[in-house]
Amino acid sequence: MAQIKVTLPDGSIKEVAKGISAGEIVKSISEGLYRNALAVKINDEVSDLNVAVNDDCNFKVLTFSDAEGKQVYWHTASHILAQAVKRIYPTAKLAIGPSIKTGFYYDIEFKTNVTQDDFAKIESEMQKIIKADFSIERKEMSKKEAKKYFEKADEDYKVELVEDIPDDKVSFYTQGEFTDLCRGPHLPSTGKVKAFKLTQLAGAYWRGNENNKMLTRIYGTAFDKKKDLDEYLAKVEEAKKRDHNKIGRELGYFMTDENIGQGLPLLMPKGTQLFETLTRFVEDEEKRRGYVRTKTPYMAKSNLYKISGHWDHYLDGMFVIGDEMKDKEVFALRPMTCPFQYTIYNNGLKSYRDLPIRYGETSTLFRNESSGEMHGLIRIRQFTLSEGHIICTPEQLESEFIGVLDLIKYIMNSVGLYNDLTFRFSRWDPNNKEKYIYEPEVWEKAEAKMKQILDHIGLDYVEAIDEAAFYGPKLDIQIANVYGKEDTLITIQIDMFLSKNFDMTYIDENGEKQYPYIIHRSSMGCYERTMALLLEKYAGAMPFWLAPVQVKVLSITDRAAEKANEIKDYLEDRGIRTEVDNRNEKIGYKIREAQLEKIPYMFILGDKEVENNVVSVRHRKDGDLGCKTVEEIVSIMLEEVRLKKCD
């Protein structure tokens, strides 16, 4: 019998009979491993354990501890969900059911209303399917047969999916009475799934297109040990406690009011203090790096947006004041700062010697988001961006771009978020003619230029199609919130269109008029959103330099009250934000309150301290630090501020 060579990850080679199943190979390596095996990876391709191995190959066994193993596990779990659903709701139509980062989902069209209350029923049916331990069989058929099969089964979505598969052969997986169209791979049997839970229910458009029918999406997750599932669920619950939308309100950073409106949060004194600390820091740092600052209007006539292209490409996102049909003048609140700073640039003729010009502005913007999109401080209708535009020559583009990245790195490091960021190169989609200014050559040039810069500096990024701005490609700097949902925190964009629209030029060395390059950029992103992510990162316990209240002086008896006020004045004079608690309460109670407010330092002041001219220092995390003179502790705190320490 013919033999083939299988190379294992440790480099060892195993000779096996040609045509043997992957599962048999695993079993021959180790029985224990076989029990945990979910799938295999043959030359970079993940396959079922049932697959026959016919050639020499690299061979890796996938278990639940491999990311790819988890994906297979969750994919099978989604099929079990679908099977259970079809048993309970035979008229339900199945769409797609993939694995995702933290589990799986299945999109289903139900004829009846299904809510979370139905989960228990579905879960117990899933449990039955797992207990039955159906073996999962793969088979192939032609597209024509497949289509016929699903037409007969009245599965419209599957029919549509089959039609879109380019190959003539399509694969199926069958477990018990249930068969689903699926590329696979899958676990060998349903009994392999141990601990699972359906987690949430949501609507989702068929094919992600809002013009299509909305299906019901059931989310779930699964683990190979009950304990790990419980731990995961507990961790999710724990993460929710850090939700800025909860602690930001509890700690008095912001509030909302139904009479003010959706997406219009009110920053309360603490939120405003943090906002001001952040904006001043950014403004000072940008000035240091050669930015000049502007302060431009919050609204403008529609003319301006017609020139910029916003009227054509962004009208839905704008708040328009007036009616073009009735009013002589129509205004709109600005959704972006670009046209305003460009107008400043155009005031006076510019020479190549004037470039680069770096304009910065702490810019309040207005975007008319749809009602379902608002979220705490993360998605709002009025927000303030650390906005700016760099106008430069083609030769200056790369060094300016790098300068922007360096600024972002410094700023994000200072608030402790830099290591949580990921980079996304967002490109246009030539097929999306609605969204973008359609000039393919210009796009190609801009994207090539950006890619060249990114690759040159060796930035680690992913590419995303159809995520660009309407006027140019972006480098989006992404961050995840407590729910794991990713958002753009900062973007840097290269714009090769608007300088022409605004007739922005400079005179080059030869006395010729040239169009400059423009970099749109932010350094800290939108302050509200950044504040939200800081609240989540630190669970409300802001680094000392950012904390709205840095010190609380707690008097033990009213004999110390006067001294407490003196200390507050001393600290405030040195720029340390201080509050005094002279209330007639027990010291334990005052400490508890300051602790719950997450105030970094508490100074406890009784007869003993007043007499010795010291304060008893307590840190919110490190506890009692003993007695220190005020001068001593103030110098420690000022050093923390200088270093912008984040822990």
Added chain:
RNA sequence: GCUGAUGUAGCUCAGUUGGCAGAGCGAUUCACUCGUAAUGAAUAGGUCGGCGGUUCGAAUCCGCCCAUCAGCUCCA
């Protein structure tokens, strides 16, 4: 905008088949002057998200609207 859930005192939440609006924490007042995460007592606090309907009677049933949450879509 769409799907689903939610909205009762400042906060967290009870409130049965439609029949007098409840608790804990917080707040206020008084007493206590206290040593590193909750002193005690008393008092006040409500258009039950809003508007309309059904009913002798609505926090409770129905409709519309507003807001909040998760997800989709869209975006910083």
